Amino acid sequence: MPPFDVPEGDPFGPHNLPYGVFSPSADAERRVGVRLGDRVLDVGAVAAALGSPDADLLARPTLNPLLAAGPQAWSRVRTALTTWVAGSDPAHRAAVAAHLHPLAEVRLHLPFEVADYVDFYASENHARNVGRIFRPDAADSLTPNWKHLPIGYHGRAGTVVVSGTDVVRPSGQRKGPGDPEPVFGPSIRLDIEAEVGFVVGTPSAQGTPVPLTDFREHVFGLCLLNDWSARDIQAWEYVPLGPFLGKSFATSVSAWITPLAALEHARVAPPERTHPLLPYLDDSGTEPAGYDLRISVAVNGQVVSEPPFSTMYWTAAQQLAHLTVNGASLRTGDLYASGTVSGPAENQRGSLLELTWNGRDPLELPDGKRAFLEDGDVVTLTAWAPGADGTRVGLGEVSGRVVGS
Ligand code: MN
DSSP, X not given: OOGGGOOTTOTTSTTTOOEEEEESSTTSOOEEEEEETTEEEEHHHHHHHTTOTTHHHHSSSSSHXXXXXXXXXXXXXXXXXXXXXXXXXXXXXXXHHHTEEEGGGSEEEOSSOOOOEEEEOOOHHHHXXXXXXXXXXXXXXXXTTTTTSOOEEEOOGGGEEETTOOEEOOEEEEOOTTOSSOEEEEOSSEEOOEEEEEEEOSOOOTTOOOOGGGHHHHEEEEEEEEOOEEHHHHHHHOTTTOOSTTTTTOEEEOSOBEEGGGGGGGEEOOXXXXXXXXXXGOOTTSOOOEEOOEEEEEETTXXXXXXXXXXXXXXXXXXXXXXXXXXXXXXXXXXXXXXXXXXXXXXXXXXXXXXXXXXXXXXXXXXEEESSOOTTOEEEEEEEEEXXXXXXXXXXXXXXXXXXX
16 A cells, blocks of 8 residues: 555555645635545645745645646645655655645635636547538538637636536527527526646747647646536527627536646547648647547536547647737636547547537436436546556546526
């Protein structure tokens, strides 16, 4: 048994060390924590107890100061944490033991202050499925721009919520094909999108694009993300400027941000590029920028899909290069999401829209059929990535319950 009773093979063992923000009890102040097995380490308290020069970055109520500190600080802190939790030094062992809290007894918060939020559309399988559903007569299920640039839109940063937060069913305008006029009311086609969110640490200067090769200089880590989507509101409002109120009511993220440094063994080459890319997006000569993340989507505890992130056509590095190529700057806390992750198989689709083919083929759940979400439904995304020597790196889950409006 490794130190601190973390079982061998635990996906949240000392090889992982994702960051979050927690309170030991409902009224206690927020502090940065690192997950270790089924416990949370108060890393600011440990850093202070051990006289670490990084105590000031860690003894905070949010991850933003650590995010802003940049890759050298991220690496230094991770090295220190790894040493502390190894427990071979009695002083480290005592400090860590004194500041571990059972995960089940803490309250988890949104781990960072979200600056801007962008959502992409990087899965070719998802884009083709959506094209076939909504443009069945089109010659190509992809739009003409899709293989030339990572399509995205700016979302609403202020409504990003942490896993465990209830999601109130949104109301809005909708107009079905047979409706003579739009009607207003609660969405009747509430959906999920299983995605991966990337968290920006190091800012960039306005007017200066971030090249593909600088991805790791700016991006700290990633998390699971559920882009809740009201398909009926979205379908009526999106022409010609894109998603708006059908998406902005809530976006759920995991309470744990997995540093990219924990995912070195999960890096994979993205799918073969079938179209030539402009130089700022051409990653043919770069190190592999895809990530092998195995996602599961569960509705009320039943797994309904297992989307493979390794199938994403556009990488997070390409998305970052694209979103800054016009000179737009990055801020600490920027969050950008991959787009719905859908693999080629029917049981790898990351939205109910695709899984039920726009409601035509409802899912069979133990408590009945589902075309779209009902009040009381709980959607949970989980994932793991391959680590060194056959280990697994767990991503923090993102879960949310739909409540009636
Ligand atoms: Mn989305």
